Amino acid sequence: MRGAVIHAPGDVRLETLDDPKILKPTDAVIRTAVTCVCGSDLWPWRGLDTTDEAHPMGHEYIGFVEEVGAEVTALKPGQFVVGSFATSDNTCANCLGGFQSSCLSREFMSTCQAEYVRIPNAQGTLVATDEVPGEELWPGLLAVSDVMGTGWYAADAAQVKPGSTAVVVGDGAVGLCAVIAAKEMGAERIIVMSRHETRQKLALEFGATDIVTERGDEGVARIKDLTGGIGADSVLECVGTAQSMRQAMHSARPGGNVGFVGVPHDVAVDGEELFYSHVGLRGGPAPVRRYLPDLIDRVLSGQINPSKVFDLTLPLEHVAEGYQAMDERRAIKTLLKP
Amino acid sequence: MRGAVIHAPGDVRLETLDDPKILKPTDAVIRTAVTCVCGSDLWPWRGLDTTDEAHPMGHEYIGFVEEVGAEVTALKPGQFVVGSFATSDNTCANCLGGFQSSCLSREFMSTCQAEYVRIPNAQGTLVATDEVPGEELWPGLLAVSDVMGTGWYAADAAQVKPGSTAVVVGDGAVGLCAVIAAKEMGAERIIVMSRHETRQKLALEFGATDIVTERGDEGVARIKDLTGGIGADSVLECVGTAQSMRQAMHSARPGGNVGFVGVPHDVAVDGEELFYSHVGLRGGPAPVRRYLPDLIDRVLSGQINPSKVFDLTLPLEHVAEGYQAMDERRAIKTLLKP
Structure with a gap:
């Protein structure tokens, strides 16, 4: 599959990477519907966060369940799901306290500017919609997974x-x-x-x-x-x-x-x-999972429309231009289509 | 009248001072029933807060109204009152927001280890009891004015x-x-x-x-x-x-x-x-005024008994020993009787 990799400040490339696999029984793999570039991605792009070695980028995603691990019983392939940049089991004391982004099993997402993504703690992290929403709703739902949350x-x-x-x-x-x-x-x-x-x-x-x-x-x-x-x-x-x-x-x-x-x-x-x-x-990092069901409803019902923060849409292969436009404040936020 | 003055670290003396007077129409003067030494008084006593020149000490007090300024209409001489270390008009936006210790007219008390005390913003600061409480209740009410609040x-x-x-x-x-x-x-x-x-x-x-x-x-x-x-x-x-x-x-x-x-x-x-x-x-400095009516009730009804924090009672003339006992942790808190 293809995914974005940062090599140095200002140097993000779309490369061919290994397809993600189920590594733990609590994982899922999704096929990315849309992803995007975050303001916090600009820190390493600008060289303000040090990057020792090349690594994948991206932590915002919505998509279709492709495969689930043995312990992921509430999700099935084909479902449309919204997640969060912080994964959570949604069962530990911190999750039950409403701070899922401090989940004791938390892993931060970091490989989402790609065609496929492995989601740890999938059952607690992903919220499936009843139906596959129309494509016009995808940007709003993508916003919910991070900036709106x-x-x-x-x-x-x-x-x-x-x-x-x-x-x-x-x-x-x-x-x-x-x-x-x-x-x-x-x-x-x-x-x-x-x-x-x-x-x-x-x-x-x-x-x-x-x-x-x-x-x-x-x-x-x-x-x-x-x-x-x-x-x-x-x-x-x-x-x-x-x-x-x-x-x-x-x-x-x-x-x-x-x-x-x-x-x-x-x-x-x-x-x-x-x-x-x-x-x-x-x-703190937002406990987006706490808000997901409510925010998904608000987007699907048209009560809110955070999709307007995306004022630049690019194919995934132009990911570098997506960073650059945001860095130069030509774009508020760049949507990427795999 | 007599009042405590700090001259240098470790040097607090009871001295003869001018009787306090009404300076503004919003002032009152009270005759101190009991006062005490605060943990925060130990900062200058220990030399950890610099003291450039000699100044009076003390910010905890209960007492009897002696005299009121022209604009203090809700209090009258003879009433027994409980106040707070931070005075407040109880009418400004911050007071109405429940943060009377950020009152726009706030003055911090600093002359209360004395026989008489001038109270700025008296009408908003002092809460009078219906009757003069028995002396056995004074220490608890004094605690309410600062440490309990x-x-x-x-x-x-x-x-x-x-x-x-x-x-x-x-x-x-x-x-x-x-x-x-x-x-x-x-x-x-x-x-x-x-x-x-x-x-x-x-x-x-x-x-x-x-x-x-x-x-x-x-x-x-x-x-x-x-x-x-x-x-x-x-x-x-x-x-x-x-x-x-x-x-x-x-x-x-x-x-x-x-x-x-x-x-x-x-x-x-x-x-x-x-x-x-x-x-x-x-x-922050506690908005004691917000809690006063409730806490006074709890003390008068015997629901709480914070007076137990006073484990040393001294006549006002032994104020220095009161500081020293607290500094050496021989006493939790020293009550002073004028």
């Missing part, structure tokens, strides 16, 4: 409530999906920090009520202006830099909450500052 | 729920009151980290179910042993050092919560570590 967790961790004010830091695909989530959870005011016109438009279409283009202390001052001098009830941090995290914490009101889903790079939170802020913090 | 906030911020498992890090007066709070909020298992026999006994009397004497990684390993390998639902951090904070974060399960009320000294939280832990963090 992650945006949802940001809003959940930031405790967005009906009538509240939410700030979204970051206008990438996750930030834009976080706007959808905040809106669905009933936020009355949704302020998005963005300097990019295309993304601002999509944010407004998704339900944002205000756009703030300032950054750093000026950005925080604008948020305070818009929130009676106090700060927002909920802040959804969707970037992961020291600057964005500081901006998020300073934008929340005392008693407010920051949900942070951007993987932190060189972020240290000062204990005394957090203390006196009275702000609550929770982050 | 702070322990309650630790449990609240750590989201202690009925049937849950709570860990209390720290066996000082706040930690011991946090045990009371966790028990009142329905925690089924309350694990206290303590190496001090007297405090262990009091913790067990207050409702602790397990004592862990190990610290650092060994302490965390013991907590994991006691919680099915996962960690606790709620961790109440009542110390404020880098070590205690690390211990608290590592003792919580993914999806669990740490409420931290020890004022952090040289604490930095690693963003990536917090991210992958899935642990929620909230800290």
Whole structure:
């Protein structure tokens, strides 16, 4: 089969690889319907995460069950399934506590920009739809497997409530999906920090009520202006830099909450500052599995349409261009068709 | 009047000071019924907080209203009142949000180890009892004004729920009151980290179910042993050092919560570590005013008895001995009688 492999910063190639096989009785192999490039894939592409040796890429996928291991009793070949970047048995204490992305058997997916993918912990990870959805619904379901699930967790961790004010830091695909989530959870005011016109438009279409283009202390001052001098009830941090995290914490009101889903790079939170802020913090890789049934329903019923974050669609063989377009911010997110 | 003044580390003296006066129409002056020494008073006593010049000490108080400013309409001389170390107007957005210790008019109390005390924002800060409580109830009510209110906030911020498992890090007066709070909020298992026999006994009397004497990684390993390998639902951090904070974060399960009320000294939280832990963090100076009516009722009805944290009672003139006994851990907390 063919799959994407990164060799060095800026060097991703589609290569012929061994077909994935069932390695454990809890595995499944799926034939990829569509996959995509994630903002976090840009870290190694940009050389900000070190890559010692060539390795496959990709952790977002939907597809058709091809083969299942002996212990995978609830799935059968031919079913259409949605998964998550973090696999989970959905039976351990952490899964039962709703944090499947801390599953005791967790494996992070990393080979999904390919025609076929092996899914560990398949029974706990994959959610099958009743029927095979029309192709027009695939991008939305693909978004659910990562960016939409992650945006949802940001809003959940930031405790967005009906009538509240939410700030979204970051206008990438996750930030834009976080706007959808905040809106669905009933936020009355949704302020998005963005300097990019295309993304601002999509944010407004998704339900944002205000756009703030300032950054750093000026950005925080604008948020305070818009929130009676106090700060927002909920802040959804969707970037992961020291600057964005500081901006998020300073934008929340005392008693407010920051949900942070951007993987932190060189972020240290000062204990005394957090203390006196009275702000609550929770982050982490999103427990997408917890939200899958609900989010799949919302996409299938047309209640939400996160597919709009995909503004570039390419055949899998053009995967490198998919990375490059996102790196240069020509595309928000690239969909790849095997 | 007489009041305690710190001149240098280890040097606290009772001196004759000017009687406090009404400075603003929102002030009141109270005659102190009883006051006490706080664990946080030991930071300057030990020279760990720098003291540039001599200044008064103390932020815990209950007493009798002596005089009120023109705008203090709900209080009258002779009333018995309980306050908090952080004053609040109880009308601003932060107060209405339940975080009175972030009141926009907040002033921290700092002159309470004295016969008389000026209370800023008196109307929003002081809660009067219906009658003057018997003297035997004063220590419990004094505890409510700080350590009991702070322990309650630790449990609240750590989201202690009925049937849950709570860990209390720290066996000082706040930690011991946090045990009371966790028990009142329905925690089924309350694990206290303590190496001090007297405090262990009091913790067990207050409702602790397990004592862990190990610290650092060994302490965390013991907590994991006691919680099915996962960690606790709620961790109440009542110390404020880098070590205690690390211990608290590592003792919580993914999806669990740490409420931290020890004022952090040289604490930095690693963003990536917090991210992958899935642990929620909230800290800060306790919004005691939010809890006062409820906690006063619990003390007056005998539902809780936090007065037991006072294991040394001294006349105000022996204030220095009160500090020293706590510094040497001969006393958990010193009550001072003017």
